[in-house]
Amino acid sequence: MVLGIGASSGVSASAVLSALLGAETLLGRGEGFRAVATLDRRAEEPGLVAALRQYGARGRRGEPPLCSLTAAELAGVAVPNPGSAAGDSVGTPSVAEAAALVVARGLGAGEGRLVLAKRVFSGVTVAAAEAGASS
Incomplete structure (x- = not known):
């Protein structure tokens, strides 16, 4: 499962961690996310980087890899x-949903499937997608 994140510049680690944990709770997942995806210009935000480190240290699979995508890559993705x-x-009209779908598609053999439409936690937008099998 891939979590897409959309956030403003200067986002705090506590806000991102709250969003990660909120999405995990909504999905009923305790094992964490396979990857996290976001807009390339947010990938080095100190708050996002610190939150992923803290999230990984909580005993899940470890720190999930952070995948960054350009606005052009995200703009062409149809989202609900x-x-x-x-x-x-x-x-781009979507960061969280589009980023989750693009990376999930890349991890699977077929189309990604959105399993959590965008939600906002502490000012951070998240969405989740899982890799689908090819038909």
Whole structure:
């Protein structure tokens, strides 16, 4: 399962960790995420990096790899909940849903499937997708 994250510049580690744990709770998952995906310009945000380190230290699979994608890569992905605010500020109508789907597709043999539509926790948007098998 891949978690997509959309956040503002300067996001705090506590806000990102809250979002990670909130998504995990909604999904009923205790084993963590296989990967986390976000917009390339957020991939080195200190709060995001620190939250992933803290999340990995909580006894799950370890720190999930962080995959970064450009706005152009995300803009072409059809999602159920595009937003004009993201489109205006970062150049793509979806970060969390699109990023989760792109990386899930890359990990699987077929299409990714959105299993958690975008949700906001502590100002951080998350969505989750799982890799699908080819048909």
